[in-house]
Amino acid sequence: MGDPVGQIARWLEILLLNWGLSAPLVTLIKVVLGVVVLASFVLLVDILLVWVERKVVARFQDRLGPNRLGPFGLIQPIADVIKLLIKEDITPQGADRIVYNLAPIMALATVILLWAVLPLSPTMLGTDLNVGVLYVVAIGAISTLGIIMAGWSSNNKYALLGAFRTVAQMVSYEIPMVIVLMVPVLLAGSMGINSIVQQQEVWYIIIAPLAALVFLITSIAELGRAPFDLLEAESEIVAGFHIEYTGMKFGLFYAGELLHALTLSAIFSSLFLGGWRGFGVDAAPILGLIWFFAKAFFIYWVIMWVKYSLPRIRIDQMLNFNWKFLTPLSLVILIVTAISDKLLADASPPLYVAGMLGVNLVVAWGTLQVLRRTARHERRRVAEPKPAAAPGSRRAPGAMASAHNPPISTTNP
Amino acid sequence: MVPLSWYLIFSAALFSIGLFGVLARKNAVAILMGVELMLNSVNVNLVAFWRYRTPEGIAGQAFAVIVFAVAAAEVAVGLALIISIYRRRNTVVADEIDLLKF
Amino acid sequence: MSPIQVVFILTAMTTLGAALMVVTVQNLVHAALWLILSLFGIAVTFVILNAGFLAVAQVVIYIGAISILMIFAIMLTRRVAEDVNPQIGRRWWWAAAISVVMFVGLAWMLGNWSGFRSPLPAASSGMDPLVQLGEALVSVNAYVLPFEVASVLLLAALIGALMIAWERRPG
Helix, strand or coil: CCCHHHHHHHHHHHHHHHCCCCHHHHHHHHHHHHHHHHHHHHHHHHHHHHHHHHHHHHHHCCCCCCCCCCHHHCCHHHHHHHHHHCCCCCCCCCCCHHHHHHHHHHHHHHHHHHCCCCECCCCCECCCCCCHHHHHHHHHHHHHHHHHHHHHHCCCHHHHHHHHHHHHHHHHHHHHHHHHHHHHHHHHCCCCHHHHHHHCCCCHHHHCHHHHHHHHHHHHHHHCCCCCHHHHCHHHHCCHHHCCCCHHHHHHHHHHHHHHHHHHHHHHHHHHCCCCCCCCCCCCCHHHHHHHHHHHHHHHHHHHHHHCCCCCCCHHHHHHHHHHHHHHHHHHHHHHHHHHHHHCCCCCHHHHHHHHHHHHHHHHHHHHHHHHHHHHHHHHHHHCCCCCCCCCCCCCCCCCCCCCCCCCCCCCC | CCCHHHHHHHHHHHHHHHHHHHHHECEHHHHHHHHHHHHHHHHHHHHHHHHHHCCCCCHHHHHHHHHHHHHHHHHHHHHHHHHHHHHHHCCCEHHHCCCCCC | CCHHHHHHHHHHHHHHHHHHHHHHCCCHHHHHHHHHHHHHHHHHHHHHCCCHHHHHHHHHHHHHHHHHHHHHHHHHCCCCCHHHCCCECCCHHHHHHHHHHHHHHHHHHHHCCHHHHCCCCCCCCCCCHHHHHHHHHHCCCCCHHHHHHHHHHHHHHHHHHHHHHCCCCCC
C-alpha cells in the first residue's frame, strides 16, 4: 500500500509485456522513463528553489520578498523564467562558439547527474552504485571543467580570471571533502550511499559531528556561495566566469547553482542525517521521500542562513583556511575516527555512541586550543612596532610586498 | 560478447596514436597529452587481461591503480617543469629548447 | 551483433576519433577538450569490463585533476600569436610511419599469441572486486609494497613540483 511508485512501475511492466514487447526492451523503456521522470522532478524542484531563495533572503533582511504574483509570490519564478527566455541571446565576438554554448549545459547536467545515486526512499533509487560516494566526487570534478570552459570561451579577461579563481577554490576544497567523506564510508563499511543510509541506526552526525561540520564547510566552498563567493563578487571581478552569458544560458548557471546547493544538502542528509530514515518508513516506503526532502531542505536552510549572515572572505584567507586548517584537521579526524572505531567495535551501542562523541569533542577542544594559541601569537606579532624601511635597501624590480595575512580564526580568547 | 582481441587492437591503436602525438607535435604540453594517451592504452590492456584471463585475482586492477598514481605524478612534475622553462625561455616549443645553458 | 558489442564499438570509435583529434588539432585548448572526451571513452570501456571503481577513479583523477592541470598549463604558457603557427612538425610523415609500423607490429605480435581470441569468462561470483582490491593493496602478501612506493612517489612529485615552480624572491 505504501509504495505507489513501485506499484506503478510493476503495472507498466505488465502492460508493456502484454502488448508483446520483449523483456529487454521493456526494461529499457522503464529505465528511460525513470530517467525522464527523475530529471523532470528535479528541475521542477529547482524552480521552486528560486522562490524559496528569494523569500528566505528577504526574511533574513527583515523585508517581505516577492508577494505580488500569485499567493505568497509563488508565480514569481515562472515570471523570472519567462523574462530570461525572452532576453536577447548575445554571443561575444571572438568567443569559441561550441565551447561557449556547451558550458552552461555541462554546468546544469553535472548537477542532475548527481541525483542518479541518491536514495530518495527505500524503493526509489536511480541506481545502486557500490561506489556512490566516489561517483559524487567525480561529478563534482567534472563540474569544475564546465566552469573552465565557460571562463575561457568568453574571450574576456575577467571571465578567465574568475574561472581560474573558481577552479583553484573548488579543486583545493575537494581535498578535505574527499578525506572527510571517507568517515561515513568507514563507519558504514561501504561506499554505496543506500548502504550508508541503511547502516545509520544512529545518525552519523552524532557519531562523527566534526566530520559533518567539515563536510558542510567544504560543501559551501564547493558551491561557491557566501562566505566563499569571491568568484561572483560584483565589486571585484564583475560576476566572474558567467559575465558574458545572457538570457537562458545565465539562467542555466543560476538554476544549476541553486540545484547544486540542494543536491549537496541532500547528500549531506543522506550521509550524516540518515537520509530517508524516520518514523513509519518500514510500513509505508513513500514516507521516506518526505523525510528525505524534509532533511534536505533543512540543511539547505542552514546553508542559506550561513550565506546571509557572514561576510565574504578574501582569496588568500580562503586558501590559507583550506591548506593550513581544514586539510590537517580532516586528516586528524579520519585517523582518530578510524582508531576509535576499531577500539570501540565491541562496545555496546550506547557506549559506542558516547565514546565516538567524546573523542570528537576532545579533537574539537584540541583544535580550539591550537587556534587560540595561533591567534594569540599572531596578535603579538602584529602589535610589534615595525622597523621603518632603511634608505638604500634594494628591492628587485617587480617583486611585490607580500600582504600581511590576518589570522585565520576569529575565536575570542 | 566481445572477444579479447577487440580490446587488444583498440589499445594498440590508442598507443600508436599517442606515439604519433609524441613524435609529431611541437608544443611540450601537446607531447604530454600523447604520453597520457599511451598510459591510458596500457591501463585498458591491464584491465582487459584481468577480466578475460584472471577474473578471480586482482593483479590487473591493482597495477592499473598504480599506473594512475604514476601518471598523475608524472603529469604534475612535467607541467611544473614546462611552466618553469616557459618563465626562463619564453617558449614551450620543443624544437626551440635545445641549449642546456644560455 | 549483441548490444554490448555495439556499445563497445561506439565507445572505441569515439575514443579513437577523439584521440586523433587530440594529436592533430591546431588550437591547444581544443586538443585538451578532445583529450577529456577520449579519457571519458576509456572510463566507459572500464565500465564495460566490469571495473566500476576504476571507471570512477579514471574520471576523478584524469578528467577531474590531470586535464584541468593541463588546461591551466596551456593557458599559462601561451604567447600572443601562437595559434597561427602549425602545431605539427615538418617531418610528420616519419612519425606517422613509425606509428603505423608500431600498430601493425603490436597487432601481429598479439595475433600470434594463443590466448588472443579468449572468450569472456563468467564474472567471479566471489568477493566484490572493490573489497578484493582494497584488501590486495594493503595486504602483506599482495601489493602493499607497490602501494607504499607509489605514495612515496606522489610525495616526491608534490615536493618536486613545488620546488620547481617556486618563484624565487630576489633580495
